[in-house]
Amino acid sequence: MIEINLAQRVVVVTGASGTIGSGIAKRFEEAGAQVVMHHHRGTPPTPSGNSMTVQADLTSTKGPAQVIEAALARYGRVDAVINNAAIQPLAGLLDMTDEQWDSMIDTNVTACHRMSQAFAHHIVGAKSEGSIVNIASIEGIAPVAGHGHYGVSKAALITHTKVAALEFGAFGIRVNSVSPGLIARTDIDKEWPEGVARWMEKAPLGRLGTPRDVADACVFLCSDMARWITGTNLVVDGGVSARPTW
Numbered sequence: 001m002i003e004i005n006l007a008q009r010v011v012v013v014t015g016a017s018g019t020i021g022s023g024i025a026k027r028f029e030e031a032g033a034q035v036v037m038h039h040h041r042g043t044p045p046t047p048s049g050n051s052m053t054v055q056a057d058l059t060s061t062k063g064p065a066q067v068i069e070a071a072l073a074r075y076g077r078v079d080a081v082i083n084n085a086a087i088q089p090l091a092g093l094l095d096m097t098d099e100q101w102d103s104m105i106d107t108n109v110t111a112c113h114r115m116s117q118a119f120a121h122h123i124v125g126a127k128s129e130g131s132i133v134n135i136a137s138i139e140g141i142a143p144v145a146g147h148g149h150y151g152v153s154k155a156a157l158i159t160h161t162k163v164a165a166l167e168f169g170a171f172g173i174r175v176n177s178v179s180p181g182l183i184a185r186t187d188i189d190k191e192w193p194e195g196v197a198r199w200m201e202k203a204p205l206g207r208l209g210t211p212r213d214v215a216d217a218c219v220f221l222c223s224d225m226a227r228w229i230t231g232t233n234l235v236v237d238g239g240v241s242a243r244p245t246w
């Protein structure tokens with residue numbers, strides 16, 4: 001196992017109270033980073049070492065900048081941001097309300113844009129270097145009926161990743177996205193047996209993903225091993241999207 005050492009790095013993880021976000025936060029701690037564990041209504045993991053938690057509604061205009069400010073107040077630097085927080089409700093296009101559409105775009109796209117912007121302002125001002133990882137989804141590439149606004153939001157995030165990589169590269173900021181496939185959570189096989197069964201039929205590696213599968217990709221992308229990687233979308237789905245679509 002290759003060990004990546006991120007000692008002295010400060011990493012903001014949004015949505016650290018969620019299934020994947022808590023795994024990402026703990027994995028960065030394991031790599032030696034000081035982690036700013038953002039949460040909204042839920043409870044993030046208990047920070048170890050010199051990590052901290054910060055609460056914010058990222059859909060409020062100032063929420064993302066406040067998270068960066070809280071990190072700077074504590075550590076004086078931020079080296080990486082993982083834009084992981086998101087919502088994933090179901091709704092068909094025909095009957096979708098404006099509120100459902102707006103809430104999806106506000107949370108999954110606009111909040112990530114503002115967070116990346118606030119982080120980039122810090123890096124440019126500090127003449128430092130940094131890394132952004134946006135957690136997208138394979139649904140941003142291959143959308144699912146009944147989940148269209150989510151797929152649109154993740155497609156937008158993949159494109160935002162590329163544009164930010166183009167614009168921020170000159171300032172020493174790398175920007176990448178990670179697109180997970182279906183990630184296991186407690187009782188998913190009881191709550192959604194047909195979804196799990198469908199996934200297993202198509203999965204070359206024969207299992208669902210884990211938060212750690214996603215977290216390892218994030219740690220790699222924030223490390224010096226990924227120093228020449230920017231503007232890419234790393235699919236972490238056990239090979240499911242390699243299948244022919246016809």
Ligand SMILES: NC(=O)c1ccc[n+]([C@@H]2O[C@H](COP(=O)([O-])OP(=O)(O)OC[C@H]3O[C@@H](n4cnc5c(N)ncnc54)[C@H](OP(=O)(O)O)[C@@H]3O)[C@@H](O)[C@H]2O)c1
Pocket residue numbers: 014015016017018019020021039040041042043056057058059083084085086087088107135136137138179180181182183184
């Ligand atoms: N689970 C999967 O199979 C899967 C697959 C592909 C991609 N993804 C992506 O992976 C990421 C994490 O997914 P997950 O399954 O771990 O989701 P989750 O358990 O539902 O966690 C979502 C997180 O987003 C936060 N959040 C939601 N609305 C927010 C707001 N307005 N302001 C601030 N924070 C907010 C939540 O905070 P609180 O709980 O504190 O309120 C929570 O920490 C998402 O980007 C998702 O789209 C997931």
